[in-house]
Amino acid sequence: MKRSFLFLSLLALFVCPTIVNAQSNGDTLPLVFSRDFGYGAGNQIQGTFSLKVKDYEDLERVDYLFDDRVVFSSTEPPFRFQFNTAQFGEGIHSIYAIGTKTDGSTIQSNKITREFISSTEAYSNVGKFIIPLLAIVGIISLGGVMLPLVFGRKKTHQPGVYGAAGGAVCPKCGLPFSRSIFAPNLLIGKLQRCPHCGKWSIVPRASKQALADAELRLASDGKIDINKSTGKDEVRQMIEDSRFEE
Incomplete structure (x- = not known):
């Protein structure tokens, strides 16, 4: 049971939802970057992700920019933008948001840099980790069956x-x-x-x-x-x- 739990926990690390808060202070927009479903390891990501603004008042609109180009605008809190990496080209992308306040002034978030990879590469990366893990679990399980047979006969x-x-x-x-x-x-x-x-x-x-x-x-x-x-x-x-x- 412990071996199964370890396997599922490590698999979830790659494919289950996770949340990253972009560093912010009083002069930056608090941007939340979350993985809804997909692959993520280090700066490499693939799948479905979301961006939103957390706990910031007096905002009328938030524009999301990928590589200094506006790709989505929202006027409803929490100003959520969901996207799939397949919508954009593979490679390194710079992601940030610019918020427009009710008084017309703007505020920018810190930039998040991620490398978008293909689904083929993501599956390959997961396989490089999962296959050796399955082999280890299999060896341990086989040992659990064989050891009682070997030592239990006497x-x-x-x-x-x-x-x-x-x-x-x-x-x-x-x-x-x-x-x-x-x-x-x-x-x-x-x-x-x-x-x-x-x-x-x-x-x-x-x-x-x-x-x-x-x-x-x-x-x-x-x-x-x-x-x-x-x-x-x-x-x-x-x-x-x-x-x-x-």
Whole structure:
């Protein structure tokens, strides 16, 4: 789950909305530059973006200029201008706004410099980042599946003894086993192979009551002897504790 969250967070960094406030002071117009949807990394951008003026009174009109050429004018607050980089040529562009006040005077914003790139280049840049990331996530996930198989074969189940990831009850055979910390998380549980029946399942962490019941089923099947097992005290304590759980 953490690996999935990391992947989605990093992907959102490139394609999801973001906002940049152009530096301003008392003598400049406060211009807000935001990414509605598209690519953005460093000064390179591609997709749909917006410009607007934030919290400035006494404005009648705002003109937006790209490379010293007026491309849009607005007379309604917040004087928003939405555009797509495909409307303009590729390359470096200087973006700013000039506001006209009610008394006829004008005020200018600071300039924002961005390089407009093609969609092909944007996809290529994202791919250069995403493909290695997917490979890393894939290797980690594969390791999470293989490590329990390699190291788990030499271990036998000890009743009442569970690791840091807790115990689980196999939905196929109903018997308990320890979840591996290396097993991949798939939102609702870990993907893991049952050491008893050999089948794969997504198993959440089981409660004490569920584990106690499963331990009794394991004992009744004759696969363990609670009285002789290493974890006999833990099993008995688990059964005792489960009596007080609702």
